[in-house]
Amino acid sequence: MIKLPGLIDPHVHMREPxxxxxxxxxxxxxxxxxxxxTIVLTMPNTKPPIFDAETLDMALDAASLKARxxxxxxxxxxxxxxxxxxxxxxxxxxxxMYLDSTFGELRLDDMTLWQPxxxxxxxxxxxxxxxxxxxxxAAILFAAIYDRPVHIAHISLKEEVQIIKAAKERGIKVTCxxxxxxxxLYEDLTGFGNLSGLTAxxxxxxxRLAEKxxxxxxxxxxxxxxxxxxxxxxxxxEEKDSDNPPPGFPGLETALPxxxxxxxxxxxxxxxxxxxxxxxxxxxxxxxxxxxxxxxVDENAIYEIKAEDQFTRCNWTPFESWQVKGKVRKVVLRGxxxxxxxxxxxxxxxxxxxxx
Amino acid sequence: MIKLPGLIDPHVHMREPxxxxxxxxxxxxxxxxxxxxTIVLTMPNTKPPIFDAETLDMALDAASLKARxxxxxxxxxxxxxxxxxxxxxxxxxxxxMYLDSTFGELRLDDMTLWQPxxxxxxxxxxxxxxxxxxxxxAAILFAAIYDRPVHIAHISLKEEVQIIKAAKERGIKVTCxxxxxxxxLYEDLTGFGNLSGLTAxxxxxxxRLAEKxxxxxxxxxxxxxxxxxxxxxxxxxEEKDSDNPPPGFPGLETALPxxxxxxxxxxxxxxxxxxxxxxxxxxxxxxxxxxxxxxxVDENAIYEIKAEDQFTRCNWTPFESWQVKGKVRKVVLRGxxxxxxxxxxxxxxxxxxxxx
Numbered sequence: 001m002i003k004l005p006g007l008i009d010p011h012v013h014m015r016e017p018x019x020x021x022x023x024x025x026x027x028x029x030x031x032x033x034x035x036x037x038t039i040v041l042t043m044p045n046t047k048p049p050i051f052d053a054e055t056l057d058m059a060l061d062a063a064s065l066k067a068r069x070x071x072x073x074x075x076x077x078x079x080x081x082x083x084x085x086x087x088x089x090x091x092x093x094x095x096x097m098y099l100d101s102t103f104g105e106l107r108l109d110d111m112t113l114w115q116p117x118x119x120x121x122x123x124x125x126x127x128x129x130x131x132x133x134x135x136x137x138a139a140i141l142f143a144a145i146y147d148r149p150v151h152i153a154h155i156s157l158k159e160e161v162q163i164i165k166a167a168k169e170r171g172i173k174v175t176c177x178x179x180x181x182x183x184x185l186y187e188d189l190t191g192f193g194n195l196s197g198l199t200a201x202x203x204x205x206x207x208r209l210a211e212k213x214x215x216x217x218x219x220x221x222x223x224x225x226x227x228x229x230x231x232x233x234x235x236x237x238e239e240k241d242s243d244n245p246p247p248g249f250p251g252l253e254t255a256l257p258x259x260x261x262x263x264x265x266x267x268x269x270x271x272x273x274x275x276x277x278x279x280x281x282x283x284x285x286x287x288x289x290x291x292x293x294x295x296x297v298d299e300n301a302i303y304e305i306k307a308e309d310q311f312t313r314c315n316w317t318p319f320e321s322w323q324v325k326g327k328v329r330k331v332v333l334r335g336x337x338x339x340x341x342x343x344x345x346x347x348x349x350x351x352x353x354x355x356x
Numbered sequence: 357m358i359k360l361p362g363l364i365d366p367h368v369h370m371r372e373p374x375x376x377x378x379x380x381x382x383x384x385x386x387x388x389x390x391x392x393x394t395i396v397l398t399m400p401n402t403k404p405p406i407f408d409a410e411t412l413d414m415a416l417d418a419a420s421l422k423a424r425x426x427x428x429x430x431x432x433x434x435x436x437x438x439x440x441x442x443x444x445x446x447x448x449x450x451x452x453m454y455l456d457s458t459f460g461e462l463r464l465d466d467m468t469l470w471q472p473x474x475x476x477x478x479x480x481x482x483x484x485x486x487x488x489x490x491x492x493x494a495a496i497l498f499a500a501i502y503d504r505p506v507h508i509a510h511i512s513l514k515e516e517v518q519i520i521k522a523a524k525e526r527g528i529k530v531t532c533x534x535x536x537x538x539x540x541l542y543e544d545l546t547g548f549g550n551l552s553g554l555t556a557x558x559x560x561x562x563x564r565l566a567e568k569x570x571x572x573x574x575x576x577x578x579x580x581x582x583x584x585x586x587x588x589x590x591x592x593x594e595e596k597d598s599d600n601p602p603p604g605f606p607g608l609e610t611a612l613p614x615x616x617x618x619x620x621x622x623x624x625x626x627x628x629x630x631x632x633x634x635x636x637x638x639x640x641x642x643x644x645x646x647x648x649x650x651x652x653v654d655e656n657a658i659y660e661i662k663a664e665d666q667f668t669r670c671n672w673t674p675f676e677s678w679q680v681k682g683k684v685r686k687v688v689l690r691g692x693x694x695x696x697x698x699x700x701x702x703x704x705x706x707x708x709x710x711x712x
Contacts, residue, residue, distance in 0.1 A: 111515040137494030159467040
């Protein structure tokens with residue numbers, strides 16, 4: 001048995017409000033606990049998006065009723081809400097900026113719309129940028145110009161990790177996260193496991209799965225990567241197998257087993273894992289201690305990943321039938337056993353807003 | 357009469373080698389002198405592109421035989437020539453990186469290909485980036501990371517000038533240029549003059565003509581703009597009016613009259629003009645003095661721009677029949693009268709490579 005701190009996932013889509021047939025705070029935080037996470041930071045691109053006091057309350061009210069692990073909710077950056085978003089900073093996980101895929105209230109297609117957010121959002125809370133390739137470089141330039149931290153979500157490319165490395169060496173306040181699927185899957189669906197079940201729709205994810213050279217470069221630069229984040233983005237099987245499949249993978253229940261397997265193969269160490277799933281996200285996102293909180297894993301348990309064993313409502317995983325080594329046995333959250341041997345043991349509503 | 361220093365155009369396409377039916381060093385440098393320029397820095401995206409010692413010699417040999425004003429030739433950044441390009445720095449105007457439109461030997465579609473150029477090109481010579489919007493921000497990040505100057509070619513957008521302003525205030529070594537056509541034309545072909553003659557093909561230019569808000573923002577931030585540059589990019593009328601019109605405007609012979617007209621309208625001053633067409637490009641590109649060199653302009657001459665009066669081989673101008681105020685009367689280059697009252701008075705070959 002290995003004892004880990006309660007893990008932190010800084011990038012989770014709970015689909016609430018607006019798409020609770022995919023997930024909600026109940027099913028999503030159950031999945032989090034089953035995956036060894038005791039804090040999740042939830043994304044604002046819901047329906048409606050979370051971009052002002054009213055919509056933030058909508059998400060937090062739902063979470064307050066349903067969440068079984070602790071959480072904080074991101075507020076989204078829109079073209080006209082810089083002041084409002086900044087005024088909500090104490091109540092929010094951070095500010096999320098969508099700099100590539102843009103839609104609705106959270107569209108930021110012109111860099112002039114980035115400036116007020118970088119100027120106004122309080123520096124002690126992070127700005128998280130969905131920003132790929134050159135947009136990522138632009139976001140890092142903004143961090144340099146405004147001398148404030150920016151956290152780059154889900155990096156996947158060789159060029160991205162190399163630029164972040166160079167920017168860090170220059171003292172620019174940039175941090176980053178990588179998702180397990182960008183560490184374990186290649187765009188051609190070869191990789192570390194059996195992917196024969198991944199249809200065209202199921203492999204859709206943003207950022208896209210990258211090439212082997214990109215994946216290899218991520219592994220070779222683990223020291224540049226501050227956090228592992230799942231970007232848990234559940235869609236139902238029916239949606240994924242439809243003619244217009246939405247991008248996104250569930251990830252909360254597979255991240256730790258996959259990474260523990262990498263530990264068992266000596267591609268990672270337990271201290272790496274604690275650093276990137278606890279110490280660094282706690283520091284970057286300015287998160288409080290969770291007293292009497294830990295995770296027990298059986299590092300020798302060998303088993304197959306099965307969607308049917310998962311708590312996520314979406315009912316599939318890209319890692320179906322992968323053999324992994326390392327299993328979450330027990331999660332204790334603030335003195336209560338919240339998960340043990342496949343069962344959630346705390347009620348909906350037990351989870352706390354760590355920013356309240 | 358106003359006496360100006362010999363002007364410097366840091367961004368000119370001479371079309372030699374490879375497309376001398378559009379322009380060559382003879383016609384192009386004649387156009388330069390007629391426009392008040394005594395130094396032109398010529399771009400490397402010729403056929404073949406200028407990217408190694410052999411191709412650099414091709415361009416310099418042609419220039420040596422034909423040029424009537426002084427010049428230096430850029431070397432282009434390619435995916436594999438960082439070391440070679442750096443070794444040619446003393447002989448070149450600078451390094452040109454095409455970060456948006458990419459083709460052939462000068463394609464740089466991945467930011468990992470930018471890094472060796474930024475690492476290796478000598479810091480006393482500039483890197484010039486064709487980089488629009490987010491690519492521009494990425495290029496400025498590279499300047500910050502590698503702590504070396506980068507000069508942004510032909511900015512046209514509000515977001516670009518605002519970011520450059522912010523980056524300069526932060527101490528990042530970035531400079532920029534703007535083209536007269538981005539100061540005098542809007543994308544809808546309204547603007548300061550009569551544009552009824554501009555067909556769809558003739559208005560094609562890269563960066564594209566921008567919106568009025570962008571143009572207004574450039575004028576409102578002239579203090580951020582280091583240089584005026586023509587991006588003289590001649591194509592024949594037949595090519596511009598074809599089904600597949602290549603982007604680009606001629607500009608050498610219209611820049612100064614247009615800008616002098618703006619001076620006459622109090623939107624610009626003569627000291628601004630000298631700063632952006634002489635002092636700043638001389639400093640940025642580390643150019644030598646030209647002794648006994650000056651330009652005489654009649655600031656009160658009012659006349660219409662006519663393609664038929666021009667020396668450029670391309671035989672058209674987007675500013676056809678615009679009324680302007682301010683005319684180049686005489687250009688003296690290194691003690692010789694090189695242009696006077698519409699006539700070129702120095703021979704092909706009089707121009708010198710200012711890097712030799």
